[in-house]
Amino acid sequence: MTMLKMRKLYDTNAPNKSTGIINGESSNVLNWDDTTRKWTYPMYKNMLRNFWIPDEVSLINDRNQYKSLSEEEREAFNKIIGLLAFLDSVQTDFSSKVSDYLTDSSLSALMSVLAFQEVIHNESYTYVLSSVTDSQTQDEIFEYWKTDEVLLERNKFIADGYNAFIELPTKENFVRAIIYDVILEGLFFYSGFAFFYNLARNEKMLGTAKMINFINRDEQLHVSLFTNILKETLQENPELDTEEFAAFVHDCFKKAAELEIKWGNYIIGNNIDGIHAGELESYIKFMTNKRVRELGFDPVFEGYRRNPMRWISVYNDNTTGKADFFETTVTDYNLVDADNDFDSL
Numbered sequence: 001m002t003m004l005k006m007r008k009l010y011d012t013n014a015p016n017k018s019t020g021i022i023n024g025e026s027s028n029v030l031n032w033d034d035t036t037r038k039w040t041y042p043m044y045k046n047m048l049r050n051f052w053i054p055d056e057v058s059l060i061n062d063r064n065q066y067k068s069l070s071e072e073e074r075e076a077f078n079k080i081i082g083l084l085a086f087l088d089s090v091q092t093d094f095s096s097k098v099s100d101y102l103t104d105s106s107l108s109a110l111m112s113v114l115a116f117q118e119v120i121h122n123e124s125y126t127y128v129l130s131s132v133t134d135s136q137t138q139d140e141i142f143e144y145w146k147t148d149e150v151l152l153e154r155n156k157f158i159a160d161g162y163n164a165f166i167e168l169p170t171k172e173n174f175v176r177a178i179i180y181d182v183i184l185e186g187l188f189f190y191s192g193f194a195f196f197y198n199l200a201r202n203e204k205m206l207g208t209a210k211m212i213n214f215i216n217r218d219e220q221l222h223v224s225l226f227t228n229i230l231k232e233t234l235q236e237n238p239e240l241d242t243e244e245f246a247a248f249v250h251d252c253f254k255k256a257a258e259l260e261i262k263w264g265n266y267i268i269g270n271n272i273d274g275i276h277a278g279e280l281e282s283y284i285k286f287m288t289n290k291r292v293r294e295l296g297f298d299p300v301f302e303g304y305r306r307n308p309m310r311w312i313s314v315y316n317d318n319t320t321g322k323a324d325f326f327e328t329t330v331t332d333y334n335l336v337d338a339d340n341d342f343d344s345l
């Protein structure tokens with residue numbers, strides 16, 4: 001086990017251009033024209049282009065519609081927001097802890113932007129709830145994660161993975177923590193996203209869905225960032241790229257998918273108009289396979305190469321979220337793109 005060294009505040013003897021993603025030499029001065037990884041500056045610009053402010057999205061219609069949701073829809077709406085609020089809160093803090101050990105000033109800069117975006121995500125949950133419910137209900141929703149057992153089990157899975165790294169920051173725990181990160185940002189958010197997009201396609205809660213779409217757009221970049229960090233860490237530290245690690249990735253994603261399916265059945269099941277539990281389970285398995293493939297590993301589930309909820313790509317892929325997409329009705333559910341299957345990956 002090799003411990004990670006914390007990045008120094010500055011180092012006059014080290015070059016500005018980092019010599020290694022972890023345990024490397026770096027002066028810690030950031031010159032975007034003198035970085036080791038050429039993808040970091042374009043990613044930084046993309047993250048900035050995503051900038052959005054929650055209360056610029058109108059929730060006046062959502063406030064009225066919330067009252068007319070079915071009881072099951074309202075319950076799912078509340079619990080999913082409670083879940084997302086927990087995950088984004090933890091994520092803000094976790095990203096800064098990871099950042100402490102990245103010996104590349106361009107990557108620590110990206111982590112700062114990522115953390116800032118997580119803060120915005122959290123603000124959006126406060127804004128939504130304060131717009132559609134009373135303050136007592138809002139307080140209760142922000143407490144769900146402490147008492148709801150299905151939610152707790154799911155969140156504990158991530159938190160334990162993060163804590164293992166925080167308590168013992170070795171190289172091995174670092175790459176493992178990144179797997180938990182990709183599960184959080186690239187899998188655990190997605191059945192929640194599906195729920196809000198399903199409401200939107202039924203023309204319900206369009207303001208909330210629009211914000212969820214902005215969050216989704218940010219998360220896509222966060223997943224790419226952590227995926228790149230993992231790949232480059234394994235490349236620079238080939239001793240970490242073992243069969244044992246591949247087995248860990250497989251088992252971890254499998255367990256995550258099981259927890260996600262359990263949560264999906266609990267929160268959505270067959271109680272929500274427009275989403276079928278079997279379809280959601282297939283979607284979760286498809287997303288699991290997609291993420292492990294992106295990370296460079298074998299799929300966890302046999303089959304599940306195509307997105308069973310094809311309508312969702314219209315929402316997931318809406319990277320021009322500022323174009324008032326959610327103020328119009330989407331009629332062409334058949335739009336597809338590479339995100340709908342990964343044969344080409």
Ligand SMILES: [Fe+2]
Pocket residue numbers: 088091117118121215219
């Ligand atoms: Fe987030």
Ligand SMILES: [Fe+2]
Pocket residue numbers: 091118185218219222
């Ligand atoms: Fe994120």
